Amino acid sequence: MRYDSWEIPEAARENLVYGVRYSPFKAGNIEFIGIVGISQIDMIEKRLKVDSFGGRGYVGIIDIDGNYVVSRERSAGIGKADNYFDQLRINTALSENEINDIINRLTQGEAFIEHIDYNNQVDQVVSFINMPETTWSIVLTVPQDVFSEQTQQFVVMTGIMLGVVVVVLCLMMLVIIRISVVSRTAKAEAKSRGDFLSSMSHEIRTPLNGIIGLNHLMQENNQNPEKLEEYLTKSDSTAKYLLSLVNDILDMSKLQAGKIETEILWSDIIGDETRIEQILMNILGNAVKFTQKDGSITMRVFQVREESSRVITVYEIEDTGCGMSEEFQKIIFDSFSQEHNNVSRGTHGTGLGMAISFLLAKQMDGTLSV
Template sequence: MKRGNKTRAIAFVIATLAVLSLAVCVYMKQLTKATDASVVASMQELSKHDMQNIQSELENSWDSLSAVYTRTQTSQCANIQEVCNRLNLEQISNIFNTIYLVDFDGNTYSGSNVIKNEKDKEYVLSLFSDQDKIVMRYDNLDVLETITESLVYGVRCEPFQVDSIQFIGIIGFSKISLMAERLKIDSFDGRGYTGIIDIDGNYVVNRDRSAGIGKIDNYFEQLQNRAGLSKKEISDIIARIGQEEEFLLHFNYIDQGAQVVSFIPMPGTTWSIVLTVPQEVFREQTQQFVLMTVVMLAVVVIVLCLMMFAIVRISLISATARAEAKSRGEFLSNMSHEIRTPLNGIIGLIHLMQQNIGDHERMTGYLRKSDSTAKYLLSLVNDILDMSKLQSDKMVLVPKPFSVDELVSTTESLMRSRMEDKGISFRAETNIICSRLVGDDIRIEQILVNILGNAVKFTPEGGQVTMHVFQSAEGERILTTYQVEDTGCGISGEFRQKIFDSFSQERSSISQGCRGTGLGMSISSLLAKQMGGTLKFWQHRVLPQYGPQMGVKQLNCLKNPCHMSLILS
């Protein structure tokens, strides 16, 4: 992959991660809002459920009292004694502990034949007001100073008369616990609780399922003492309750921490349902959703990353395959030309020999040219076979004792005639500390011939090629370095990255007219690796008088030296 493509890919990944992070943050924020809204909706739903239960209880109680009044009215009692007896019977089979008939003067009549003047009692006064139905909390202190906590229900009915006494309504007392049972006091795993307060903040039912007598029995006093609310804040809450408004507030209790409180008025009464839920519930609900979301997002991101990785990998493999196919196509195109040229030459020489079979001098020249052409063709085929073996890891090395000095001398002899024919000066410099080594000298010679052959091919007439051979000791091992320098035309910066790739050849004005099969350097690099060494290429720029260099931007070939070294241990 090119450097620019790699940079763009990294930038794309970073941008994608940034966008995903931003999207996750926005999503988490919206999720928190949605979760809070869901918990608030649950609070309101629970409060309304409690309100419906309580209203149902109130309506049933009022209907029950109305039914008692109607039955007493239609029983045609002759005197007050019969009325009281009738009430006694009704009381036995009713949910009310005590039932009173109320006359026009505010007197009450019970089933136990007790007649009291209670016109100053709050529940009697309420019955004479404009309200047809009443309900209120009533705490009675008896002679033993025991507090009886009750709910008082009252219904104003159609008057009827017995013994010149006119009855106008009925009152019933029931235990407050019956109302408490109608409430879902505990919610949100027992951490939320419901209470009922009146317009003044007095508890009708509190969180302890009791009246709160002997404790702080006023909700507003609790807010002042435990939540630190000011009188103005309390007044604002009372005003909103008086307007029968549904609202939500946040309080920070000294002993319980942050709490969320919902106020919902009960129609037809002066009561309000108060549902309190710790703020921690909201956080836990959010954390659960966040955890589930994070797990889901993590799975999605992992799947997407795997898919992206697979796509990129497939794209790279496809690009590599296309590049290799293109290289092989170009290689086959070159090879077809390279192979056909010597074959056509051999065919032509054979035809000439047939025509000049009696001319000894010409026949000798034709045979010499045929031999050279056949050797070139054989070298070409050998390169292809070597490349195939190296790529399939089937190349077998034959290590044996050899002399470095003899190897250098043989290589110099093989290449000197080619250099002299082209007018290139050649110099071999050695610094050998141990000439006798063990290795595959045939393959080392093949590498050196490939490198020197390229040097001759890309160096113009009058140029110079130098081979340095030197050694260094590393413990019990000898590191031998073969270095070749030339004053050839050099290699472009783009091609340096793939100089050792298979089937690769430079296509530029620098190397115009200096093309080959593109296998020499690849074979040499693979051979060096198989022998435990490395094949390196480098170039740098100095003034010509300081030695051979390579500068790919200089057009003068004499000023563009190329350096290659084979390091074998």
């Protein structure tokens, strides 16, 4: 059935019809060549709200000619009566060449960010994102002052987070130092704790310096959206690495002090499900990290019955990665032990994963071996 534009019912004009073509096939006497779907425009508009900017940003979807498909800010409905490129010509200081450059980049499917000066309005930061396998693009518009405000808040929050992390680390160091002073253990244990503190300080200093440097770069480039986006991404990644390092150090300290308790859900099974999963994720994570893309990783699980009527569950993990030297196998369960080779270059880790896994297995009356 086909409607001319003036024959379409009013209710139908509030919906978006879309289709996906695929290889024809028959079911009985009916031939199928694609799938057609329909969505309500007002539902799509609600999904386009940008909560991360306090609702002060807005999103639109335009086709290859600049016509609005969906927009939270549409003033004249859908179609050529409301064209994004025409709005740029009327409301901004962009030249025709600059507008044509935006059109060409969208036509080529490029994703990019522009700083646009609007006539008699607040300057805007606009992000263009191509929708895969379509001729549509998403246009995210945020006022420049809102963008700067959000960025400044992130910088402040990052600074506060750094302060909290530094305080926590200082307290941790004081606790470790106090334990070292009052401990009556042998010299070997005292030396081990000193090595642990030294390695921990070195591992923590690197990401902290990175975050501080990135904060400085953000303050120097708070008017450059592209640079800010790059630095924010790197700062987030570095902060997450620092958090994982702190978590590993806390787990290691608790294990060495015997303060981690395992949860046994069944009376006839010894083992904490969460801790077993943590051990397996540590080992499998290393296997993925040091195995090339064309390699393979295999995990086998089986059970062995002992004479004492006990049943032992065995997890074996094998990979075709770079392997490890015999020398490293002797210290693989030591804190901060990492082997460096051509394959491991560029990978990051705390060097605590295997040590934590070894102690967890021991606490659950199990063993971990290479």
